[in-house]
Amino acid sequence: MGPAIPKTLDDIYNDYTIRREALLTALTDDATEFYEACDPGKDNLCLYGHADGNWTVDLPADEVPPELPEPVLGINFARDGMERRDWMALCAVHSDAWLMSVLFFYAARFDDSGRAELFSLVNQHPTVYEVVTGRVPRTKINKRKQPVYGKAYAGAMPAPASRGTGAGPTGRLASRPRAEQQAPAADRPLPTGRKLTYDDVSQALVGRQAELYWPDDGKWYLVEIHSVDPDTMEAKCVLNRLGAGWDARAGCRAPPSTPPPNLPMPHVHCRVQYATGEFEALDFDEVIPSGHMSLLAR
Structure with missing residues (x-):
């Protein structure tokens, strides 16, 4: 049996933070291993960030349509035709796009209020691209911009801070009063x-x-x-x-x-x-x- 499908706002947000951290690990801590795994001589390869916190470079899913939105295909083909730094940045951009597609795939049943609340949580975190290119520290947490009312999810409960985000003891709502x-x-x-x-x-x-x-x-x-x-x-x-x-x-x-x-x-x-x-x-x-x-x- 596969992992449980996240359905609540908190579960979807946590799924996002775990997958994001997995992709960051691939593109920073494990950058050399990731680079070598993307052999241009292989078939179309994708970078996956998994819900268990691991990452893989693999072929796309066989199912059509797939269970989840697929990452961009063929990241390996451009590897040797670009500067390494630029290629890594390109992989990071596509990783951000994939994270958002998975996020809102799970949130398909949310109304506009739920989607806005979910995005306000996600937008606290720098993009993978920003971290990989060195524009912001990996542990940076942006000040959360609450959605205007009518765009806030009335059913949302505070989600726990993701591991390693540096959000501090108050979690994702740093301004929440004692x-x-x-x-x-x-x-x-x-x-x-x-x-x-x-x-x-x-x-x-x-x-x-x-x-x-x-x-x-x-x-x-x-x-x-x-x-x-x-x-x-x-x-x-x-x-x-x-x-x-x-x-x-x-x-x-x-x-x-x-x-x-x-x-x-x-x-x-x-x-x-x-x-x-x-x-x-x-x-x-x-x-x-x-x-x-x-x-x-x-």
Whole structure:
């Protein structure tokens, strides 16, 4: 029996990181062995990065169509007609293309939100080409760019960091707050609230308390709406923090006495204020249809 087919976002992401590491090993640590394996006198050869972390140079699969997208054919034919450095870089480019094809082959059943969330995870890592050509260190992890809301996967849970990525103890979400820093959150919105509608978008929202859904952890966070622009469908919200007099599950509307923590926020489109004073552009046209903002009773 073959290896289990990855189906969840985390499993597909982990499959990608393992295959990527295998290809990097072939093109860096084992570069001499890889070079010698690509004999131009042999038939069409492909470089495979396997889900067990190993790599092979082999003939393409016999099945038509194959179980998985195939790597580029015939990498061996160009080996002796190019500078070694350029040929290795070309193999790296094709390896990146193959990794992405396998990634989205497994993610074929994801919707646009799932695909965007998956890509945001993958895009933390430099490409094989960037590492092989020495443009970035192998252990570099890019700052993750969260997809705008409507492009975030509500079912996604944090994936563990891949081995050897240097992501640190916090894993792939380096900015995730410690437990003692987190704002009041819950698995479901308060029963005293109701879903925000287009009819609600007016200056009357100013000063109201609401809850926003954060797809990364599936939690609802309390916010206070500070300003609204009905023309642009934007608002300014501040993430509330549990403090004196604040009952997170009773729907208390008293504003917190302490500044909001610097937390990554759900990428829903109202403008969210961070503790640093920064804002993130968000849009009611995406929040309202998704039902990810709950307006609390006065």
